Amino acid sequence: MISLTRTWAVMAKEFVQLTRDRLTYAMILAMPIVQLLLFGYAINDDPRNLPTAVLVQDQGGFSRSVLTALDNSGYFEVTRVARSTAELDRALERGEAQFAVIIPADFTRRVVRGEGAQILVEADASDPSATSGAVAALLQLPQQALARELAGPLATRASGPPPFEVVVHRRYNPEAITAYNIVPGLLGVILSMTLVMMTSLGMARERERGTMESLLATPVLPIEVMVGKLTPYVLVGLVQAVLILVLARVLFAAPMSGGWLALGAGLMLFIVGSLALGFLISTLAKTQLQAMQMSVFYMLPSILLSGFMFPFRGMPDWAQWLGLAIPVTHVLRVVRGSVLKGVGLENAGPSLLALLLFVLVVGTLAMLRYRTTLD
Known part of the structure; x- marks a missing residue:
């Protein structure tokens, strides 16, 4: 026989557990609010001015x-x-x-x-x-x-x-082929999605399995841990970037106008910055579930406010300012500028500087958080 008392006890226990996991509780409340605000106020398919x-x-x-x-x-x-x-x-x-x-x-x-x-x-x-x-x-x-x-x-x-x-x-796109704009833009979104999530989940997994405690017991500096753990993922990111560019050319005939130095510099900065962000998330998350939630919460504005899905200049000023604080916005400008316009280092300078600042800020915060964990 099904007992309503036992069922209620399990239900009450689950509610208590949910309130104890404050990060998950906050995500449940924040995600629909953020989506409502972004889609209601920031997204506009008919940009003006x-x-x-x-x-x-x-x-x-x-x-x-x-x-x-x-x-x-x-x-x-x-x-x-x-x-x-x-x-x-x-x-x-x-x-x-x-x-x-x-x-x-x-x-x-x-x-x-x-x-x-x-x-x-x-x-x-x-x-x-x-x-x-x-x-x-x-x-x-x-x-x-x-x-x-x-x-x-x-x-x-x-x-x-x-x-x-x-x-x-x-x-730059006289035939108005949407794939010429979307496919190169996927490079930044895919790299951000995979690298941030892989790094944050990998570090959280080590913490759950107890291997992080062994690492903390060693006389390894935070910068050494970061470089050692992130270097393999840098190679993974470079392989992904080359694969996407090759497929964009072979499958969609996307123009490759040049600007390879700007493209290479932008991708390297973005890959390192994304991995550093994943490292930072892993120092904040206690479980793999929390790391996943924080990564998804970062990806939502990255896709909506970067100009990947909707015209960047169609957003109101406050949304554009938020978009400029997102690294995906700048790597999209570098990639699309290089692939479609042949933009060199000089014209891509503002976006490259923004990506460099992102790497320095996030990398510094990640090392400080890791040092705090050591203490």
Whole structure:
């Protein structure tokens, strides 16, 4: 016979055990709240106010009207007035601008004479979802930008064909192939997922089996333990990186534009930093279950706020600041910049510095935590 009393006793014991495991209890409450906030406030598939660099070679009133119409569309925000096309190229390569607009010197004259005026818009199409809405808004620009200016003697221009044409060049991914953006981005996500989890679980497993006590009894310095334990995983991470890049090229024909020095430096820093983070988690977790929970809790914002699944610039400012604190964001920029744009060390400098800072901070915290455990 089933006894409700015994069943209730087991149930009460389980509730007591759950409240004693404070980390698990906190994760149960925190995970749905974090997911609700991120998906509700931070995720946006239609980014607006995209940074735009302009090169205005025509100083007429029509040029100012076009720039005003761009700003009023809500998709473009002029953040830089360039002096040369080379400056526009650098802004696109570094990711400082999503669009580059060039208004030629004869723009006003051609509009007045009806000689087929054009403006050139270059879009960073490495992430097609980040530019699709803005490119669609450009199609309405010729009909709306000069509606007020084409009056009086120029009224015939407004009633006829569009007064000018917008020529859009999609750079880095002109065919808008999503795999070119997703597959290289998987490199950072897979490395983060596997390396952080493997290291944290491995160390927690040693603590549960008692082998960590033997290691603590030896005169081994924290830095020696970290280097000795993490070096094999560095090789594992490098093998994973090479395998993913090869498969991206063979299976998906992803372009390999160069920038190998920046790519190698970024991946090495990210691998070391991810392993150091796993080491740090292992010093905080008492069991493998806790290590797994903490690793998953780290992965959730890494996937959602890094620009891997959703456009980074589509998020509100506070979410972008959080995303900049996540190392996956910076390694994605290095990998995509190298693979799709051929970005070198100079243009990848800010992301590499962020990854280096991540390695130093997390590595230092891990060693301090391990030293505390020794004491």
